[in-house]
Amino acid sequence: MTIEIPKIAYAGKIKEIPLGRGENIITVGGESCCPFHLFEGAMPHPPKIAMEVYDRAPEDWPDTALEPFADVAGDPVAWARKCVDTYGAEMIALQLASTDPNAEDTPADEAAAITKKVSDAVEVPLFVFGSSSVDKDTEVLKAVCEACEGKNLIIGPLAEGNYRAIGATAIGYQHTVMASTPIDINLAKQLNILLGNLNVPDDKIIIDPTTGALGYGLEYCYSVMERIRTAALVQEDERLQFPIIANFAKEVWKTKEVRLSEMEAPLLGDQKKRGILIEAMTAQCVLLAGADILVMRHPEAINLVKESIQDLMIRGES
């Protein structure tokens, strides 16, 4: 007996967004089906992973996360190169964490100079994240836009409070933006409408719906992401038909479960393996919810997820 698999014909399609520049452009999006439902539609561009690079040597990372980068921490350029050369990173996500007014409060021009150096050092698409402080990000990301004119960086987070200033600058210097909202489909849509009103071109918008770590509200993030994707595909909600980025590595590696050593919590097992698996599991979940770009940290977790994406992209017999 043959089993007929029920199929849904999706009316909507995710927009294709070219990231980076020149010969190194990587396109994301373009899906015409739910994640990996290859029997129902196409996923012309499989999800991609952007490897994290920090602008300063991280002080609060567990050793298990720092180990692969111990030799480059504090030198963002070397760090980025290592990600590309040693770990084969397809994209880099520069976290300008030290610009946080509650941390080092690195000035905007300095952050822009760092970004410029990193962007000169690697050819792959470069994501640049501020510290999620509305006012400071405005300064920092505007400076970054100016310093890296024409490089088509992907900058964010653009929030309700600063999308105008950063968005306008991004238009002027031709960068792509990440529209960030706090786990809410309506706000996500609203911000995309506003960016459209500002005249940010449709091929320069990525949705950052906010992603938590496994065990820390991930299911809520999952369902919002899933709803954004289904609204885009099924209800043809035009203002939600953008690729989604999930920026969760920084969330994963600060959880208690990842930081406790085996001595402190013998029941939780090997600390290194645990961290890698929690990061990989979080990634796996958001992949299924519809994420197009994953911001990840640990090379081993990344390898696991890459493998998984490859497996899922094999089109079975239908």
Added chain:
Amino acid sequence: MSKIICSAAIRGAHKIVGTAETKCEDALKKWGPDQEIGFPNTTYYLPIIYGILGIPVKTLGDAKGVLDKCKKLLPAPVSDKVWLPYLAPALEAGMATFFAEEIIEAIRYLEEPDFYTKGEDPLPDNIWLGAADDVIMRKRGVEFVDGTAPGFAAILGAAPTKEIAVKIAIELQEKNLYVFMCSDHEGKTMSEQLIEAGVQIGWPTRLVSFGPSYTAAVFAMGFATRAAMSFGGIKPGDFAGNLRYNKDRIFAFAMPLGTVTDEWYANAAGAINWGFPTIADTPIPQVLPTGICTYEHVVSNVPHDQIVARAIEVRGLKVAISKVDIPMSYGPAFEGERIRKDDLYFECGGGRTLGVELTISKDMSEVEDGKIEMIGPDLDQIKEGDKLPFAALIEVAGRQMKPGFEPILERQIHHLINYVQGIMHIGQRSIMWIRVGKAAVEKGFLLKHLGKVIHAKYHQDFGNILDKVQIKIYTDEERVKEVLEMAKKLYKQRDERVEGMTDETEETYYSCTLCQSFAPSHVCVITPERTGMCGAYNWLDCEVSYEINPTGPNQPIEKGECIDPVLGQWKGITDFVFKASRQKIEQVSAYSLMNFPMTACGCFECVATILPLCNGIMIVNRNFMGMTPCGMKFTTLAGMVGGGNQTPGFLGVSKHYICSRKFLKAEGGLKRVVWLPKMLKEEIAERMEPICEEMGIPNFPEMIADDTIGTTEEEILPFLEEKGHPALTMDPLM
């Protein structure tokens, strides 16, 4: 358009195109057609020509070609005998003017390379900056797009004195506008006047000295044209797109100071194409009707002390106020503050003294934005513990303002004042009550500051519907009484208006999808007689919310053809809800509990459900913790109703809706209600009265059982029977 203006503009355009031709011919002779020309450091060539015609002028030969086009564009001079529709030819003349002027300026760059400084700042021996290069344009253009600089004033000529020049410049700077200056009036230029007066000019202070000739006006227009291409994604040659972008987004206007020559008219006519009106200080003819520009086209003879305010109004520019300028902190954190007796310095209203707050709308000409008047003694003139009567009269004006918005604006006063640190505000209208703490007075707080708060916050929160706000604060007994009298009359009118508004009188209802963040398929349909179930949104609120945020959660819905007046179903509503619920809800009734009831999100004030034994309906409010006759507490019920599902027999309702004439009309209305918690019954008692009168059962509230009578159906049924509750004899509910 005025015939005088049109003929002058067309005359001017002919002169300017003629000049350009002569210059071009001379240059061609001297340098040949392949000689490169252009503005410095730009990829937009001569930007107006490039943006509007899509022609990249790279050489003198190219310029010649454009001038030939100009001549075709130029309308014949207006003769005295013909009476034509003048607007179109004048606008074309204006376009030709700009093309020609760009060529004149480009030839100037060729012949006198050092005529302009080509930088951001004037030099000691040369104050003329010339065209902005792409670096400046990009950097400054961002400010135009993100709103830090909403636009620019293109000033031609000079003010009568340097003092007036300074005053106008400062006023424009205060509105965050760029001031682009060119041309002279009787040999004087505004740029020179400012320098003489010691004002620093240049791009950094936003006072830009483009050039001494009227042709330098093209640097301002070229800036705007490039901004549209750079930030608006407008393609070169897409003239309609470019002009629309500028009209909608760049708040610019021309301000000729001094005698308006034919050449100036030609430039002004050109600017109208971009939607930039002209505001003049001389008595030239006015062109008032709106068409191309958002409002008027040419407004003239404006006194210098009003010219900036008038320009802003005519261009439809919104005032942005970023900070509430008072001596204490301000923000939602201080909303819940209490001022206790021991800390009290001063109080008014609240039954202690007369007190009233009133917001009214007026004509644009009657309101001076930012004017705050204090009539009577302020806190620095009284002693601790003194009492004063109080009236705050807030007068607003705006092109989008409707009298219907007045009560909504007035209702904001409560939280706006409460946000001030050290001040407590309770109530509204003539039952308002303000307490001022000692700490606030020590910091220098005055009643006058309340005006600043309201002015700033009204602009911030309601900028879309109002343009001007002025405030009068009275502590003078006689004057307070006057305001109170006026207020009482208005309150009465407003109440009647709201009362008189029914679901039948309005064709448009509103949606609210705010709660979709946690109940994805939920849509509140808000009608004049049915408020949102959270109690926070009524029909008028939605109307305002839509005006303020047209892409927000409150969208107007044309209710369309009525499907069933008793159930409350309309075609337009059905279609809207089907779409907005993501195709989950196929039909919805506004007035029924049993038949396609409205979905509920989770933040309803009350839940209504049926009591089959009593053939009636019970309602329980969120604050009531006890058991109810349906066998469930509020929390359990809430779990059953919420989540955006349609659950016949269960409904989320607001307290206000219970006393509406449309309350569950399909099930028989209020008459069906057999049980309410006592606290809820008391809360709505006053509003229930008129409805009970209308039902012909004035003592109906006494027939409704409450938690003191019983919390099971069996317990309350005998009570209902004894009272002869009408529900018992109504049609069966199920």
